[in-house]
Amino acid sequence: MRNAPNHPAFPTMKVPALIVNSAGSRRSVFDSSIILQYLDTIAEPRDRLYPPSSDPGRIETLNFEALADGVLDAAWLIRAETIRPEGERSTQWIAGQMNKVRRGIEALSELPPPEFPSAKAVALACVLWYLNRRLPDFNWREVQGGKLDAWYKRALEHPAWVEEGDVPPS
Numbered sequence: 001m002r003n004a005p006n007h008p009a010f011p012t013m014k015v016p017a018l019i020v021n022s023a024g025s026r027r028s029v030f031d032s033s034i035i036l037q038y039l040d041t042i043a044e045p046r047d048r049l050y051p052p053s054s055d056p057g058r059i060e061t062l063n064f065e066a067l068a069d070g071v072l073d074a075a076w077l078i079r080a081e082t083i084r085p086e087g088e089r090s091t092q093w094i095a096g097q098m099n100k101v102r103r104g105i106e107a108l109s110e111l112p113p114p115e116f117p118s119a120k121a122v123a124l125a126c127v128l129w130y131l132n133r134r135l136p137d138f139n140w141r142e143v144q145g146g147k148l149d150a151w152y153k154r155a156l157e158h159p160a161w162v163e164e165g166d167v168p169p170s
Contacts, residue, residue, distance in 0.1 A: 032126070033065055036119050049119040061119050064111065068123035071104035072130055079134045101131070101138065109144035113151040116158050125161065128152045 017030040018038065029038045040049040051057040074097045081094050108127070114120030128148060131140050141149035155161060 032123075033069070033119075036065075036122060040119070043117075047117050049117055049122065064108075064114070064120045065123045067104055067107060068120075068127045071101055071108070071127050074098075074100035074104065075127075075130055075135055098138070101135070102143075105131075105140045105143050105148070109147045113147065116155070116160060121155065124148075125152070125155045128155075 012030075014030060016032060016035060017028045018035045020027050020029055020038070029035050036049055043049065050061055078094055078097045078101070081089055081097070105127075108124060114124055128140065131138060141152075
């Protein structure tokens with residue numbers, strides 16, 4: 001999308017965005033949590049990503065998702081800071097963000113591991129994938145005796161998981 005500064009699907013140029021064809025028109029749904037909620041509305045009941053709004057587990061799911069988003073936000077800010085020119089980086093600021101990532105991963109590892117399909121599973125898989133790619137020196141795999149590592153290995157085997165190289169060309 002680098003060459004599409006005014007692309008209607010990405011008015012703020014943030015990804016991810018989902019292009020939806022409905023009733024003869026195209027529209028975009030953007031932001032990970034909104035995309036998941038949209039997908040939940042069209043899923044078969046057995047494949048729902050969120051508990052129903054009347055279920056107390058829904059708030060638990062939204063809270064889990066917010067925790068995962070907080071870890072991702074801090075990790076993204078670290079990545080953005082580390083690609084700045086050497087003299088413009090703030091190691092103190094990076095350390096503060098890293099503490100947020102560490103505390104968030106510790107909190108996620110203390111919670112029961114999510115099952116697929118669920119919004120919790122998608123959120124956690126995205127966090128761990130991003131940490132692997134962008135913060136490879138942060139060893140999240142050893143937190144809490146490797147609970148998240150064991151879960152992530154199972155998640156990678158799930159048929160819903162697709163690596164970048166596995167995505168068919170559009």
